[in-house]
Amino acid sequence: QSAANIQPPLFVQTVPSTAVGLMVPRILKGSPNESVRVAVMGLNGRGSVLAKTFAKTANAEVAALCDVDSAVLAKAASSIGVSKTITDFRRALDDKSIDALVIATPDHWHAPAAILAMSAGKHVYLEKPCGHNAREGELLVDAQRKTKRVVQMGTQQRSAPRSIEVLQAIREGLIGKPYLGRAWYANTRGTIGRGKAASVPSNLDYELWQGPAPRAPYKDNVIHYNWHWFHRWGTGEICNNGTHEVDVCRWALGVDTCVRVTSSGGRYHFDDDWEFTDSQEATFEFAGGKTIIWQGQSCNGLETYGRSRGTSILGTTGSVVMDRDGYVVYDLQNKVVKQNLAAQAGDGLNISADDDMTNLHIANFVDAIRTGARLHQPIDEGAKSVLLCHLGNIAQETGRALRIDPANGHILGDDAAMAHWSREYAPGWAPTV
Secondary structure (H helix, E strand, O other): OOHHHOOOOOOOOOOOHHHOOOOOOOOOOOOOOOOEEEEEEOOOOHHHHHHHHHHHOOOEEEEEEEOOEHHHHHHHHHHHOOOOEEOOOHHHHOOOOOOEEEEOOOHHHHHHHHHHHHHOOOEEEEOOOOOOOHHHHHHHHHHHHHHOOOEEEOOHHHHOHHHHHHHHHHHOOOOOOEEEEEEEEEOOOOOOOOOOEOOOOOOEOHHHHHOOOOOOOOEOOOOOOHHHHOOOOOOHHHHHOHHHHHHHHHHHHOOOOOOEEEEEEEOOOOOOOOOOOOEEEEEEEEOOOEEEEEEEEOOOOOOEOOEOEEEEEEEOOEEEEEEOOEEEEEEOOOOEEEEEEOOOOOOOOOOOOOOHHHHHHHHHHHHHHHHOOOOOOEHHHHHHHHHHHHHHHHHHHHOOOEEEOOOOOOEEOOHHHHOOOOOOOOOOOOOOO
């Protein structure tokens, strides 16, 4: 399909809330014996892992693959064994036999695609961050509540058995009162250079790739990964990877919306087109004397507690250090009192993240659709963690402390900061519910 024939959608064709049930088994077809048929959108990295996982998940089937890059699409179709391929994902939304849309696109597509999917009656598995900006998180939650679709955010550590085990123990007093969560990520990313204007590759539908984002000339250092570091399409390291560990901190501390945010950092390693920080420390303060600190190191791999990524939770009688491989519990004298770790450590820097947690998270999503099982990371919960990360970016952009309304997460008394709450969209693409 040529780019010239692609028209922006009108985000008004929503499903009446009376037309669907509230988390009832097999909302779309009515029989728990049927498979959940999914279309997977965005296949260059994480999306292919998700498609392969859905394909091997009990009671699930990959019905279609969607990507704007014909080479990526052909490669995924061959490796996953799916014959139906689509350039424009909206054709999947028109297909009544498809139950759910799985979204692993660049960040600027996450919320608009999810809202369109819900409006078409589809359930959604949505990779983090759930939105490109704070307003999109609000819209996603509103859309889910209106349509009653099953929407799982892809922070898969919520489905990790060891994480669930230690978080329950923390709630039961394992380390006394937990009061400080520290989240970190350390990588050694190289420079993205200075992009040069170039012809759009013949295999790429660049018009549809841009979708809701304001149009920009094609450059040779953006697609398929470096878009993460441009404000127009990405959300920086704090949303890219920080969402996972910040979410674990919030889960462990039992907090929702913060009351104050500060951030410091910069772009220290390279003089290039990268628009976010490569080093950041953001602090989120909550009512009741609890704090989360995010430490992001995109270009310096110095580990914390011997881990490239992870979470530490400090409490009044002890501490927990945990990552995707398990946890270690310490007393106040730094003595190990308990641990539960995987026999072999995983690669925390693997951008595709093919792991058991993903398998369990997807199985949970399928069960929620078929049987009404409780989601491990429903969108109204996941959006709270993503909002913190967006607020960290806004504090960094403005260079000052932000006061936050704990009732809705909005920034108080700072119109310039609140101007970052949403974004400009390409004409006709602004999502509405």
